[in-house]
Amino acid sequence: MSPKNQYLVRxxxxxxxxxxxxxxxxxxxxxxxIKKSLGVSDVKEARRLRNIYSIQVDARFAASEHKISTDGxxxxxxxxxxxxxxxxxxxxxAESDELAARHLVQKPPEDEEQRREMLKENEIALQVLKTHxxxxxxxxxxxxxxxxxxxxxxxxxxxALIAEFAELIRRGLIEIQSxxxxxxxxxxxxxxxxxxxxPDRHPEITFGKLTDxxxxxxxxxxxxxxxxxxxxDKIQSNLSLLREAIGENLPLSKxxxxxxxxxxxxxxxxxxxxxxxxxxxxIPAAVEAAQKDGHPTLDPTTQSQYLNTLVNVLDVxxxxxxxxHNPAAGVKPIKRQTLAASEKRLPWREDQIIKFFTGKFYxxxxxxxxxxxxxxxxxxxxxxPLVMLFTGARPNEISQLLVGDVKRTENGTWYIxxxxxxxxxxxxxxxxxxxRMIPLHPELxxxxxxxxxxxxxxxxxTGRLFPNLTPDQNGNTAHYATRRLREKFIPExxxxxxxxxxxxxxxxxxxxxxxIKAPPETLRAIAGWSPGSTSVSDDYGTPGNPDFHINSVEKxxxxxxxxxxxxxxxPVPSGSEK
Numbered sequence: 375m376s377p378k379n380q381y382l383v384r385x386x387x388x389x390x391x392x393x394x395x396x397x398x399x400x401x402x403x404x405x406x407x408i409k410k411s412l413g414v415s416d417v418k419e420a421r422r423l424r425n426i427y428s429i430q431v432d433a434r435f436a437a438s439e440h441k442i443s444t445d446g447x448x449x450x451x452x453x454x455x456x457x458x459x460x461x462x463x464x465x466x467x468a469e470s471d472e473l474a475a476r477h478l479v480q481k482p483p484e485d486e487e488q489r490r491e492m493l494k495e496n497e498i499a500l501q502v503l504k505t506h507x508x509x510x511x512x513x514x515x516x517x518x519x520x521x522x523x524x525x526x527x528x529x530x531x532x533x534a535l536i537a538e539f540a541e542l543i544r545r546g547l548i549e550i551q552s553x554x555x556x557x558x559x560x561x562x563x564x565x566x567x568x569x570x571x572x573p574d575r576h577p578e579i580t581f582g583k584l585t586d587x588x589x590x591x592x593x594x595x596x597x598x599x600x601x602x603x604x605x606x607d608k609i610q611s612n613l614s615l616l617r618e619a620i621g622e623n624l625p626l627s628k629x630x631x632x633x634x635x636x637x638x639x640x641x642x643x644x645x646x647x648x649x650x651x652x653x654x655x656x657i658p659a660a661v662e663a664a665q666k667d668g669h670p671t672l673d674p675t676t677q678s679q680y681l682n683t684l685v686n687v688l689d690v691x692x693x694x695x696x697x698x699h700n701p702a703a704g705v706k707p708i709k710r711q712t713l714a715a716s717e718k719r720l721p722w723r724e725d726q727i728i729k730f731f732t733g734k735f736y737x738x739x740x741x742x743x744x745x746x747x748x749x750x751x752x753x754x755x756x757x758x759p760l761v762m763l764f765t766g767a768r769p770n771e772i773s774q775l776l777v778g779d780v781k782r783t784e785n786g787t788w789y790i791x792x793x794x795x796x797x798x799x800x801x802x803x804x805x806x807x808x809x810r811m812i813p814l815h816p817e818l819x820x821x822x823x824x825x826x827x828x829x830x831x832x833x834x835x836t837g838r839l840f841p842n843l844t845p846d847q848n849g850n851t852a853h854y855a856t857r858r859l860r861e862k863f864i865p866e867x868x869x870x871x872x873x874x875x876x877x878x879x880x881x882x883x884x885x886x887x888x889x890i891k892a893p894p895e896t897l898r899a900i901a902g903w904s905p906g907s908t909s910v911s912d913d914y915g916t917p918g919n920p921d922f923h924i925n926s927v928e929k930x931x932x933x934x935x936x937x938x939x940x941x942x943x944x945p946v947p948s949g950s951e952k
Contacts (some may be wrong), residue, residue: 376494378488379421380419380424381393381424381428382412382417382420382421382424387415388411388412388413388414388415389412389414389415389420390410390411390503391407391409391410391411391412391423391424391590391829392407392408393407393408393409393428393431394406395407395408395435396435398466398588401945402948403435403902404803407451410427412424412427414677418491421491421495421702422494422495422498423498424535424845425495425498426498426502426510430763432514432517432653432913435517440756442490453775454644456535456538456539456625456627456628457580457623457625458526458528459522459523459526459528459542460542460570460625460627461544462525462526463522463542463543464521464546464570466518466521466522466525466572466573467546467549467550467592468571468573470550471553472548474550474553474554474557476558476645477636478554478557478558483558485796489558490679492558493555493558493559496551496554496555496558497555498800499551500515500548500551500552500555502545503547503548503551504548511544514547515540515543515544515547516769517533518543518547518754519536519539519540519543519545519905524541528833530856532827535548539761542570543626545570545571546568546569546570546571548564548567549567549568549570549571551569553566553567557783568699569626569697570696571831571936574695574697577624579620579625579691579696580622580623580624580625581617581620581622581623581624581625581626581629582617582621582622582623582624582628582790583693584626584687584688584690584696585613585616585617585687586611587690587694588686588687588690589610589613591690592609593606601850602849603847603849603851604848604849604850605849607848608679609683611649612679612680612683613687615657615680615726615762616637616687617682618656618657618865619636619637619657620633621639622943626691626696626697629688629697629701630807631701633701634701634702634705636682637680637684637702638677638681638705638707639691639708640657640661640674641672641677641681641707642671642677642707642708642709643661643664643665643670643671644657644660644661644664644671644672644804645660645661645663645664645670645671645672646669646670646671646672646673646676648660648664650665650743651669658950670676671872674707674709674710677707677709678706678707679705681702681705681706681945684702684705685702685703685705687940688701688702688703695811697771706927712714716878717879719873719874719875719877719881720871720872720873720878720881721874721878721879721882721884721885722870722874722878722879722882724932724933724934725934726868726870726874727763727846727882727932727935728932728934728935729867729868730759730867730868731759731760731763731937731939732864732935733867733868734861734866734867734934734941735747735755735756735866735867736756736937736940737939738918739756739940740751740939740940741940741943750842750843751855751858753826753853754840754842754843755858755859755863757823757840757856758772758773758825758840758852758859759876760818760821760825761790761858762879762880762881763879763882763883763932764817764818764927764930765790765812765814765883765900765901765903765927766812766813766817766879766880766883766884766900766951767790767792767812767816767901768852768877768880769852769856769876769877769878770850770851770852771792771809771842771849772852773840773852773855774838774845774851774852775790775838775839775840776836776837776838776839777830777831777835777836777837777838777839778829778836779791779792779793779835779839780814780823780824780839781815783919783920785921787810787813787814787920787921787924788813788819788824789811789813789920790811790814791811792802792809792810792811792812793809805911809951810899810900810901810918811899811902811917811918811920812901812920812927813900813920813923813928814927815854815927815928815930816928817906817937819946820938820940820941820942821933821937821940821942822941822942822944824946825942825944825946825947826948827839827947829948838851840855845856853877856876860876864876880901882902883901884897884901884929884934886929886930886931886932887926888931890926890929892926892927895922895923896922896923899918899922899923900923900926900927
């Protein structure tokens with residue numbers, strides 16, 4: 375019999391399928407031969423039907439072999455893990471593909487007609503596998519599943535896991551057939567079609583491992599770009615929560631949209647300050663406790679930050695070839711943000727500004743005060759709020775200033791140079807746009823800021839302007855000062871409304887510049903705000919030159935605020951450091 379007509383017997387004009395059952399399988403199959411009329415007289419059609427029916431027969435034989443090997447007692451076998459079975463499946467695909475490739479080399483098509491016939495058979499097999507309801511495909515999956523479970527020496531009981539494994543097997547068989555089709559078509563552009571069966575792919579990649587890979591890359595990036603310790607800790611905290619919520623050992627093959635939607639729901643219910651208030655509780659327990667306590671949940675902006683971190687982690691997985699796509703791409707918090715970015719922190723009202731800066735403390739700091747304030751915190755308590763009010767600088771930008779950061783242009787404009795460290799002092803900025811040269815408001819000069827700088831410089835020419843403020847573990851020198859101002863010094867003078875903080879003074883400066891219709895480049899140069907889209911040419915030349923913006927800064931004013939009681943007499947230093 376020709377190999378082309380294996381298992382085929384012709385009786386009259388009709389072709390029949392006939393195949394001997396292996397000796398040890400006859401007990402379970404119940405017969406010595408499997409016979410079936412194919413009902414066709416055309417030999418090519420008979421071969422096609424033979425190939426399809428053989429899939430079912432192979433599955434029955436494999437099932438019987440599995441029964442023989444376990445003697446019908448699957449309860450004695452351990453429950454298989456999906457991760458281990460995926461590894462066996464990958465091995466099965468590699469071995470089957472290698473065997474098919476070797477067979478094609480040893481027995482290539484005899485002619486073009488036979489090659490086209492083999493192509494057709496491959497296409498039929500692919501169609502069978504891609505049609506989920508096809509009983510031939512189901513038998514095929516069952517056969518391979520039994521073989522892999524036998525290799526693993528295990529069994530499956532969970533119905534969801536069985537269904538999931540079956541779909542993975544379907545992908546594996548489609549991969550085998552797709553590679554075989556490529557070889558017959560002399561197409562060698564791809565070494566794999568499905569990323570799950572990439573030969574170079576790590577066989578046991580989990581979400582925890584992926585976060586390790588992501589974090590290793592990020593740490594190198596943060597180190598090269600001198601990213602602040604605070605930001606590094608924030609991202610690390612985000613990763614810690616995601617690892618806990620998703621699971622360290624979750625295979626990436628199971629990280630799908632359902633998992634992402636689950637994270638969205640968790641973040642939507644997670645309480646604020648969970649690590650402080652519910653530190654010892656698991657995520658579900660913390661959510662339940664917070665609901666009972668009536669504690670507010672995470673702000674949508676904070677939820678977005680966690681989701682963005684997840685997107686970035688999974689992007690690495692896609693880039694490395696561990697994932698076919700990023701299931702978190704474009705995902706947003708379930709609850710929308712109800713406040714615009716500009717409304718999240720409100721500026722102080724003018725009456726609050728007047729009451730605070732003319733209150734008891736500042737009255738005690740006037741030059742002719744009978745009982746002057748002389749405590750060690752006097753310098754930063756006095757200057758940080760004032761400098762913020764007239765420059766829009768951030769608290770940490772002010773608190774980490776060196777005496778050499780207060781400079782003067784050749785044209786005589788005094789300014790504060792906000793930049794990172796270039797020496798042994800640890801200094802950081804929030805973003806690249808935070809690098810700027812802020813002209814010194816005349817009111818600060820009249821109140822004695824330059825004399826204050828000279829006094830500190832005389833003690834330490836290269837030191838910090840506020841040496842009593844030391845960086846916290848995140849490198850933030852303003853941490854203690856802002857906490858004291860928030861918890862004690864500001865409440866002693868005024869009551870802030872919701873969404874008002876010390877940081878709100880930056881918004882007062884922005885509004886003051888808007889009132890005088892300061893140009894967009896001034897908003898950007900003074901406080902690092904981006905007023906909107908800017909052209910590429912805006913960054914050419916020296917757009918941040920203090921001489922260009924001093925006229926706008928001089929016009930920053932607050933109705934009803936008179937600080938002349940703080941003005942001092944005496945000459946202004948004539949320094950010219952640039």
